[in-house]
Amino acid sequence: MSEGLLDSFRIRDEPYYLAVADEVRLFEAAYAARLPVMLKGPTGCGKTRFVQYMAWRLRRPLITVACNEEMSASDLLGRYLLDGGATRWQDGPLTIAARLGAICYLDEVVEARQDTLVVIHPVTDDRRLLSLPAKSEALQAHADFHLVVSHNPGYQSAVKDLKPSTKQRFGAIEFDYPARALEVEIVIHETGLSEELAERLVSIAEAARRLKGHGLDEGISTRMLVHAGSLITRGIEVEAACRMALVQPLTDDPELVLALQASVRACL
Amino acid sequence: MTSNSSEGAQAELPRAPERFVRALWGFELRVAPLPTPTNQALARRPRFVGKRLWLPASPLVGVPGSFNDYLFAACAHISAHLRFGAPRFEVKSLKPAQIAIISLLEDARVERLATAQYPGLQRLWAPYHQARAEGAKTSSSLLGRLARALHDEAYLDDDEWVNKGRQLFLQGHRRWHDTNLCRELGGVLGNDLGQMRVQFNAKDYVVQPAYRDDNVGLWLFEHESSADGTPFESEAVRRIESDQAPKQGERGAKTNPARHGSASEPASAVQSAATSEPASVTRHAEWDYVIQRERPAFCSVRDRPIAPGDAARVASTLARYAAVRKRLERSALRLADRRPLQVRRLLDGDRLDLSASIAALVAGRSAAQPDPRVYRRLRFLLEPPALLLLLDLSESLNARAPRGSSTLLELAESASSLLATSLASLSSDFAIHGFSSNGRHDVGYCRFKDFDAPYDEHARARLAGMRAQLSTRLGTALRHAGQALATRKARRKLLLVVTDGEPSDVDVHDPEYLLFDAKQATTGNRRLGVTSFCIGLEANAQKSVHRIFGAGNYTLVDQLESLPSRLAEVYLRLSA
Numbered sequence: 116m117s118e119g120l121l122d123s124f125r126i127r128d129e130p131y132y133l134a135v136a137d138e139v140r141l142f143e144a145a146y147a148a149r150l151p152v153m154l155k156g157p158t159g160c161g162k163t164r165f166v167q168y169m170a171w172r173l174r175r176p177l178i179t180v181a182c183n184e185e186m187s188a189s190d191l192l193g194r195y196l197l198d199g200g201a202t203r204w205q206d207g208p209l210t211i212a213a214r215l216g217a218i219c220y221l222d223e224v225v226e227a228r229q230d231t232l233v234v235i236h237p238v239t240d241d242r243r244l245l246s247l248p249a250k251s252e253a254l255q256a257h258a259d260f261h262l263v264v265s266h267n268p269g270y271q272s273a274v275k276d277l278k279p280s281t282k283q284r285f286g287a288i289e290f291d292y293p294a295r296a297l298e299v300e301i302v303i304h305e306t307g308l309s310e311e312l313a314e315r316l317v318s319i320a321e322a323a324r325r326l327k328g329h330g331l332d333e334g335i336s337t338r339m340l341v342h343a344g345s346l347i348t349r350g351i352e353v354e355a356a357c358r359m360a361l362v363q364p365l366t367d368d369p370e371l372v373l374a375l376q377a378s379v380r381a382c383l
Numbered sequence: 384m385t386s387n388s389s390e391g392a393q394a395e396l397p398r399a400p401e402r403f404v405r406a407l408w409g410f411e412l413r414v415a416p417l418p419t420p421t422n423q424a425l426a427r428r429p430r431f432v433g434k435r436l437w438l439p440a441s442p443l444v445g446v447p448g449s450f451n452d453y454l455f456a457a458c459a460h461i462s463a464h465l466r467f468g469a470p471r472f473e474v475k476s477l478k479p480a481q482i483a484i485i486s487l488l489e490d491a492r493v494e495r496l497a498t499a500q501y502p503g504l505q506r507l508w509a510p511y512h513q514a515r516a517e518g519a520k521t522s523s524s525l526l527g528r529l530a531r532a533l534h535d536e537a538y539l540d541d542d543e544w545v546n547k548g549r550q551l552f553l554q555g556h557r558r559w560h561d562t563n564l565c566r567e568l569g570g571v572l573g574n575d576l577g578q579m580r581v582q583f584n585a586k587d588y589v590v591q592p593a594y595r596d597d598n599v600g601l602w603l604f605e606h607e608s609s610a611d612g613t614p615f616e617s618e619a620v621r622r623i624e625s626d627q628a629p630k631q632g633e634r635g636a637k638t639n640p641a642r643h644g645s646a647s648e649p650a651s652a653v654q655s656a657a658t659s660e661p662a663s664v665t666r667h668a669e670w671d672y673v674i675q676r677e678r679p680a681f682c683s684v685r686d687r688p689i690a691p692g693d694a695a696r697v698a699s700t701l702a703r704y705a706a707v708r709k710r711l712e713r714s715a716l717r718l719a720d721r722r723p724l725q726v727r728r729l730l731d732g733d734r735l736d737l738s739a740s741i742a743a744l745v746a747g748r749s750a751a752q753p754d755p756r757v758y759r760r761l762r763f764l765l766e767p768p769a770l771l772l773l774l775d776l777s778e779s780l781n782a783r784a785p786r787g788s789s790t791l792l793e794l795a796e797s798a799s800s801l802l803a804t805s806l807a808s809l810s811s812d813f814a815i816h817g818f819s820s821n822g823r824h825d826v827g828y829c830r831f832k833d834f835d836a837p838y839d840e841h842a843r844a845r846l847a848g849m850r851a852q853l854s855t856r857l858g859t860a861l862r863h864a865g866q867a868l869a870t871r872k873a874r875r876k877l878l879l880v881v882t883d884g885e886p887s888d889v890d891v892h893d894p895e896y897l898l899f900d901a902k903q904a905t906t907g908n909r910r911l912g913v914t915s916f917c918i919g920l921e922a923n924a925q926k927s928v929h930r931i932f933g934a935g936n937y938t939l940v941d942q943l944e945s946l947p948s949r950l951a952e953v954y955l956r957l958s959a
Contacts, residue, residue, distance in 0.1 A: 185725065185761075187725070187738075189738055194737070194738055194741070195738075195741055195745070196741065197741060197744055197745070202741070202745055228725075318500075318501070322406035322407055323406060325405055325406050325407075325408075325409045326402055326405055326406050329402060329405055330402060370397055370398045370399040370402065371399070371402060373397070373399035373403075373451060374398075374399040374400070374401075374402035374403040374406060375402075375406070377399070377400075377403045377455045377459075377507075378403055378406040378407060379503075380503045380506065380507060381403075381407060381459065381501040381503040381504050381507065382501055382502075382503055383502070383503045
């Protein structure tokens, strides 16, 4: 049964990922050393895609948890459920990964409350032990188990940060938007746009990124460029596609919308 | 209630063009509205000097398209000068016509370089090139046609001079990065124009198309030679200087009849006088308890400049309060954490607490007493309020605290810097202002730290430059502060007032008058959604602050040395 469960988390086809620097080598080494990895970087720059790619490359199942405020320790570890006249223990995603040997990916980890995250502490140091107090079990993590978390240090305030005791358990890889040539290549691959058009989309993104901190919290991400590109390949006019996928999602400030649209027109 | 004469004739420019330039090139411009020219007949053009920009604040006559597009076009053009332009050309012995032609070529050159990077700019500028190959061949029409010919390769012209200009410019395309190119070509074309006997009148010359700047920023005019120089350059220099000169001088010279009027003067006279006040004066009403009526626009508040002091001194006195500061910072951090709290195991709540429900069911099945607390609830904390700390900076603050070596002023300064330091890392939604008055026409208002401004070295230097002088017209200051606070977006608005006694001023002899007025101002602020709280600096302040702010809305600090920590405590208590 456990193999069947894990199978559903396996990534069968190679996800498209274009290495920006030596992140693949770093991740492989961290995996070999079973050093938990933290991926830092702005939204939409390819952190999740990278994890998927690495899970595929290392042939490990990938269990992803999108973290949020309401998440409690039992949402990660597991809980007792009623089953007919009796109770039954249901493993949470982190416990499944630790028991069966998968990569557990906690996306946007700072969104979880700090007291919840403390449960990962024993499994992220050399003990590799997951303690399940409700079940009175200390689970020795599977040899293949690996923990990866992601967070975006950009827009969180001082109050939304990880505890130092949590942070220091990880090795961190910093991500940023890819360099121009790579980003063009990614947009072409993901959308099938012509090189010229992809170049122009990337110019628009570069222009918007200059407004970060000058009205914008985040610039246009690679993901948004792919969105715009896929609208264009479905026959939407370039300017309308950019408006829908790049400008409007980014800001509600009418002055910024005007400035961004003027930049879009200047780039096309 | 007030007439705010700072809303003058100049409309505000949208901020979008500045952002557009930052997006394109990554640098910041400082944009200001172009002053209305004295000579109405002369068409207005944008102007830049360095990274300062002046743009028309209203649409120009005869310019097509939307005003926003015009501003974008103008900013794109000027930013191309800044990005690709040469250091400013020297005028030397050039004739006005040559200056105009060289500028025109330079305009085309930087635009070409900018369009190479942002091809869409071509379309942004195109609608403004309206010159056509027809009509009399005056210098203005020829220059307009040359501008269009250089911009638009599809444009056809029958004039030899225009075609020669285009040919020379296009032939030189390998040298478009060379800033000397335009000077060379412009010299040639200028001579040709002279030999064609086409008159060039620098006084009437207006740059075409309309989005382009008036070329002042391209040239280095020698101040000394401007007297005998061409009218073209002397006009430019004169206009820049008159634009930039602050209007300080006018303020003193104007005698305002309202200032010398009696208290019973009709309101209409005050209103009309208000319109001629200089920009930075705000007028507020005052409550007269004798007639039980408000005197409209009765008191004038003006911003007082602050001579900066030694910022390092503020930092060093802060060290004394390290313990308080730490506690304050921790509490402020807790305050800023706006994440909802999960409250579990409740008898009553919005949703089931799953683990508690299961535990209860399990207990039921195993014949134990189930715990009925199976609900949970999200508790949302209040956001911290927008804060304005208003300091009474009247002469009496120079007194020493009874048992200490510090003056009240120094304590007020430490208290504000302590609060500011602790809050600064979390929010900039707080301001520290101070006031002192010299009669109703001169209520001085100092902004040590304003809303949204960073609490930085400059703000600290301003705090260190705090001076205590003159009197306390509290009501007017309360109105002024309350209105500043009322514009903030935060749901709660807190006005913290630090004062050392009852209000007084040189032109008021009835002690009750200002007291009633301050009470009225507090009531008015409450109507604006502003909560006031007062910290009285002396035991004998009780009677007056009690009357002004009401029971429970003030606290008295008897041990004056503890003012900084008391202020912090009050803030925390009121914002939790």
